Amino acid sequence: MACCLDLKDIVELVVAPVHSDESIAYLECKISEHRQRHQELFPNIRLLPKHHYLEHYPALIRLFGPLIHKWTLRFEAKHSFFKQIARHTNCFKNIPLTLARKHQLTIASDLHSSDHRTPLLVTSVSSVPIDVLQSNIATAIKQRLPDETDVHITKSVSYNGMNYNKGMIVVHGQLFGLPEFAEILQICVLQGKIHFIVKKLSAWYREHFRSFELDTSHMREVPTMAQPIRLRVILGEDDARKLILPAGIPDSIQELCQTVKTSFRLQEDFRLQYQDADFGNDFVNLSVTSEIHDKATIKVVYLSIHNNDDTMTRRPLAVQGSTDSLSVSSVETDNTEPASSSGSSPSTRLSIWPSVFTIPSFNYDAELQLDKANAECSVSGTHLSPSPKLKSHILEKLAEEIIKFKAYPTDNDLNDVAEALVNKHPCLKEQGSFNGCYGWKISLKYKMANFRTKLRGLGCHEVTINSLKHKAQDKAALNVKKPRRAEVNYCPQHPKGETTDTLENERIALLSEIKKRNNDYVVALKMEKTFSYRRQEVLQGQPLVADFKSRWPALFTQKEIDNEFMRISTVPLMSTFFAELDQHSPRMMELFRRKGGAAGKKIKQIMVAISKDDTIHTRRACILKSLCVYLNEDHEKLVKEYMNTDTEANTSMEKTVMGVYIIQKEADPGDDPEDIGVLIEGVKVLSGLGDTAIACALLFGLIYCLNLSYPPELKCTFEVLQKILLKLDGQRLSSKAQFLKNKLIG
Template sequence: MAATIRVILGQDNASKLTLPTGIPASLEELQGEIQRHFGLTEQVRLQYRDIEFDNEFMNLTCTSEIRDKSTVKVIYLPNIAGTDTGPHHTASLRALEDNSSFSSAADTEILSSPESAASGSSLRSQPWPNIFPIPQFNYEVEVQLQMASHAFQNSGTLLSPSTKLKSDILDGLASEIIKFKVYPSSADFDDVALALIKKHPCLKEQGSVSGYYGWKISLKYKMANYRTRLRNIGCTELSINAMKENRGTTQGPNQVKKPRKAEVTYCPDYPVGETKDSLEEERQALLIEVKKKNSQLIKTKMEKTFSYRRQEILQDMPFITEFGERWPALFSESEVNAEFTRITTVPLLSTFMSRLDRHSAQLMKVFKKKGRTAGRNLGLIMAAMDKDPMVETRRDCFLKALCVNLNESSENFIKEYLDVELATTPMEPMVLELYLVRHEEAEPGEPLADVGVIIEGVGVLRDLKYLANGWAVLLGLIYSLNLNYPKEMKQTFEFIQKVLMGLDGNRLSTKVQVLKNRLQE
């Protein structure tokens, strides 16, 4: 059922937001919807009016605290990176300074935690925006664009920029692009060039169907040059791709280390003031805290050593046994969730489950239309839900059915065992798999005896209770360890990444695109 909320964006700036599917199940989804709808690129937090405290604004921690016609206020968080956070952030700061009605809410603001501060300024905090924010150019450029805009409005005259003006504009765009991606795709360049001529129509190109094709090509070359400059000053995300050249070996285009699964933070630099040696000391101290099971210190040190751990994965590509000995704290459900969020900015478990639940009704309609052998197999899988209506069982069934619908076999990826069998026959070691262990006489709805993840023949996680939980955690490990998706499940993982999780959802394979279209019918 649709819901409408009032969103306060700043002083004298409030808008209505309609949510077609109602209030989202998770806070992260609501926050993401607000950011997408209003084009916010800053880090934000939400507050709501609490009737128990005379309608004062309080921090929103759960979407169950709001309902249809509620009021939500956006709090713009301090930008640790020290970069320009755009006009929304500037407006919000002025509102905090000038409007006393916001001062009471300021008491409830939580400044950035020690963990986030320790992670350093190299971590990106936002994925690629739906609408690219064209930056404020230098004064000279803005004056010329303003004059050209007046001429365009009065007579429709398009600007033919000089070489220097065009170079300055491209430099400004490249500096903004790098805040989101080092290696933008062709579609990303389209986004930037289109946003440029929409904000400055005088820059539209004559004779071009799109009006921006020349800008797009020029921007590609500018970004290549910009990457070279960053590599020369030691930007880690780029210098890792210079190592093979320095060793005298050839480096083909497929060997370049760059984000391939919509990673927002792929290879961050060390935090300010930290070195490889100091972070190695932190890692050794982390091993001690793991033995003590001090969860709070483990969380803090894992956050601080993220860049060190990430560079080790990308540069050294260690075996899982070796890496597990060095970083045992990573192999827990909570830390996999945290690591995935550091890499993508998207919460793993809450997003995975809520999006799967949201699509379940439409997925059921799609599955029922499937015929022949696939249809019969889907019918058998779906029949299990009639015996056990629990939400966990439904999720497990939908994931299995998803594989069948995409014509992929999960037999070599999901291994099922009975607990009595394992007493005499050990598990078959696989490169990458999920395993399920059932009690021989388990009742419907009863959790599985064990659900775990095997990587390179090593059991890295267990006691995950349900298949859906195991699948989500495995996705997090694939990102955390920079692994490829298993070939036999490539389409299924693409659907989970791009449709369920919303990561790089603009470019889909044919099968996944067809399924996505059917979900929207």
């Protein structure tokens, strides 16, 4: 069996359309292993010359590129079919060339004729009442097509040249680079359009068989290849808006409410009502989503939060641009199930990815096998070929250890784990591999994908936030929300005993607590408690900064930004930032002085301020500005100065996407600035800071707190701050950042 699986891997690698140095080295390793196993299984069988050609494939790939682009057709005398063609066509010269040309013409004809092909071809259609179908299929059809009583069904259909049959397993989409599968339960044709009723399947990659094992998903069957749903949503008196659901109506009331709440940024709890035709289109409470259909009208009815008459203003938050129409691709519901006990979230991580990964201990019998194999390896050099059970156990334990640090480990992270594994257990080293552990890294990649599937089924927010249950057919699964800047607690679970509703009440109470004097301790406790709720709001809702500041004003202080950054990355922001900046300052100033050309002139102009006021605050500010210039970026995009008499200052600041502003006094430029603050999306999120370097550090912290992207014009500067000063994901550097790091170390 192992010999056959090796051949399967070899074939996949040989015909792969893209290759890297690692994949070619891995191919050499697999060919060597296959030869060894073949000799062990069949010691008396000699390989034919044609079998020996396999040894040359890696070298040929290095010379000519992927072999799939170099395939040729070889004619053999025993091919009687081709001999008949030669006789019928009276062509006996260069038969492979003739056949190849005919084949190319056939392919070209198929490609060009596809534009004229009938997009939908159906045969053997029968009309049946919807009610006689299975209940789950009938429910799915009524939900999408509420006005239909009969439906045309068929067992097979050709759609754009592709044949589909009832019971076929199809790829429904992809998530994290792995396919998602679904089974076609029924094929319906209405008004010239095809509707598939499918049942989603859970996919698990089985390392032993190099294939996917499919299992019935607990998710409800959903129709695909259907039209978007348009709803008229009444939010209040004289306030009706349009909501577009490209993937159709959600399965549950909770999901639909969450979609409406997120799309229109509603702050209060509410219920939904719909127009019931049985009662003259009067509004009735919505209990199941099957009651609504395309172009239906639903009404938002706000619920009172307090028992007294004091209620909050029942208006949605402002939405950037036009609010007449909103389109939602996918929305995930919050986990509102109460936990068993109080306390912090069990998923909260306490440290970043370790510089040296520690391999955990395996179970007793696995450790015995590995100890024995390690002893034999040290004496005779014999390596262990682990059984499927042992390999599965090793991968399971490694995945459990990896998830303590990351749910989405990078390729470098998995390589670190694989190298640590073969270093601790040399018997597991792969013979012929360029680093002895490439196969383990690939196995870990699939294992982590299976592990995330398991976590998604358990409701882990860090994974379910990327679960596209209602992805539109014409849209790819883009914008996957996962840590990209070494965030340790990217999307944590709610604390034990807390739900979305209880944490929303904590947020409302927090608005009152920040108005009290000497109340920093209580504010800090509530900010810590609501961290998971705040992160999910940032990641799922992606609110405007102005709206988010009005909901979480306590976050926009120096102390809480430092605390929030610590919660996200486990690294203290302010102390680490300035300690590393001061440590590298002498070397940086030396590098800046050596810079020539136009950049050198700009740096000299910036450094003039140090000669006038040689304080630590001035040096830090000048070094940060000069760093931008050294990296060929505009320092005024990071720090922009205005005069207090400049009438255009406010207009310019409102157009600033992200940066630090300084307002100077016109009377005496040598005096301290009138104001220093931070601008994001044209909003003054921080003011009165009094120090340019502190403002830059807080701006960097807010990028993490609000999950913002680095501005393209300052990408290298923020990369240096992140990876060199704060040492977050410092192993992967761009060429500019790596060049600067080498200079600082040298």
